[in-house]
Amino acid sequence: KNEVEQSPQNLTAQEGEFITINCSYSVGISALHWLQQHPGGGIVSLFMLSSGKKKHGRLIATINIQEKHSSLHITASHPRDSAVYICAVIPNRDDKIIFGKGTRLHILP
Amino acid sequence: NAGVTQTPKFQVLKTGQSMTLQCAQDMNHEYMSWYRQDPGMGLRLIHYSVGAGITDQGEVPNGYNVSRSTTEDFPLRLLSAAPSQTSVYFCASSYGAGPVGGYTFGSGTRLTVV
Numbered sequence: 001k002n003e004v005e006q007s008p009q010n011l012t013a014q015e016g017e018f019i020t021i022n023c024s025y026s027v028g029i030s031a032l033h034w035l036q037q038h039p040g041g042g043i044v045s046l047f048m049l050s051s052g053k054k055k056h057g058r059l060i061a062t063i064n065i066q067e068k069h070s071s072l073h074i075t076a077s078h079p080r081d082s083a084v085y086i087c088a089v090i091p092n093r094d095d096k097i098i099f100g101k102g103t104r105l106h107i108l109p
Numbered sequence: 110n111a112g113v114t115q116t117p118k119f120q121v122l123k124t125g126q127s128m129t130l131q132c133a134q135d136m137n138h139e140y141m142s143w144y145r146q147d148p149g150m151g152l153r154l155i156h157y158s159v160g161a162g163i164t165d166q167g168e169v170p171n172g173y174n175v176s177r178s179t180t181e182d183f184p185l186r187l188l189s190a191a192p193s194q195t196s197v198y199f200c201a202s203s204y205g206a207g208p209v210g211g212y213t214f215g216s217g218t219r220l221t222v223v
Contacts, residue, residue: 033212043199043214086152090210095159096167097142101151 003027006087006100014108019074021103023087026068030093034061034072035086037102043086046072079107111135115200115215122190122222130185130218132200140203140210141183145169145196146217152199158183159205190222 007022023032034046047054047061049070054061058077063070074081087100116131134141142157144167154167158177172194174186183202187194198218203210 031210035212035214041197041217043201043217045212045214048211088152095140095157095165096154098154099144099152101149 002101003098004087004089004100006085006103008103009101010104010106012106012108013077015078017077017107019077019081019105019107021072021085021087021105023070023072023100024068025070025087025089025098027089027098028092029065029068029089031090032063032070033088033090033097034070035088037084037086039083046085074105077107079109081105082107113200113202113213113215115198115218117218118216120218120220122187122220124190124192124222126190128187128190130187130198130200130220132183132185132215133181134183134202134213135181136202136213137180138202138204138213139180140205141177142167142201143173143175143183143185144199144201145194146199147196155185155198187220192222194220195222196220 004025031050033048036046037043049063058075060073084102084104086102088097113134139160143155144152146152153169156175158164161180164175200215201212203212
């Protein structure tokens with residue numbers, strides 16, 4: 001059983017749509033990360049969360065520690081948002097990071 | 110530019126050869142780590158270090174060695190390359206693995222073992 005599950009695995013949407021990507025995990029954590037991997041392969045850290053909500057531009061990340069769930073939202077999506085979005089968690093009392101398998105997002109113009 | 114420098118970008122090895130993937134950061138980050146990314150598997154942690162002189166194993170450490178003699182450098186050594194080690198490798202650094210850490214990734218090394 002994967003400790004970090006993302007849904008959907010693949011998502012295609014029209015430009016301008018509101019996008020939600022979900023991440024569920026099964027272990028107690030000290031932090032959760034959202035990463036973006038561009039088609040060229042580079043990986044960028046978007047958010048690190050331990051509680052509540054963070055916003056950066058059109059991206060919003062939320063986390064519910066009790067429900068072991070996080071969401072990444074993209075408002076007014078654009079073709080340049082097309083990428084793989086990866087959720088990763090740091091388990092409590094651990095230095096290791098566990099990754100989800102990613103959500104491949106494709107925004108059509 | 111500050112960041113994580115990873116070399117080489119591409120490498121082809123023959124089975125049984127050894128090589129070292131280099132990773133250097135200039136942000137004075139304590140935490141450095143190596144990952145491999147395979148289709149359908151996502152990123153998996155190979156080895157990590159919480160500071161100079163300290164290393165530990167991740168999820169898939171077999172066939173790889175690391176050392177951390179300085180804060181800046183964290184090389185990954187393949188001892189005897191095998192086709193199963195064909196993958197894309199990423200190095201990353203952060204202030205810490207937990208709540209204080211925001212990750213900076215290198216640009217990746219695409220390794221093919223034939």
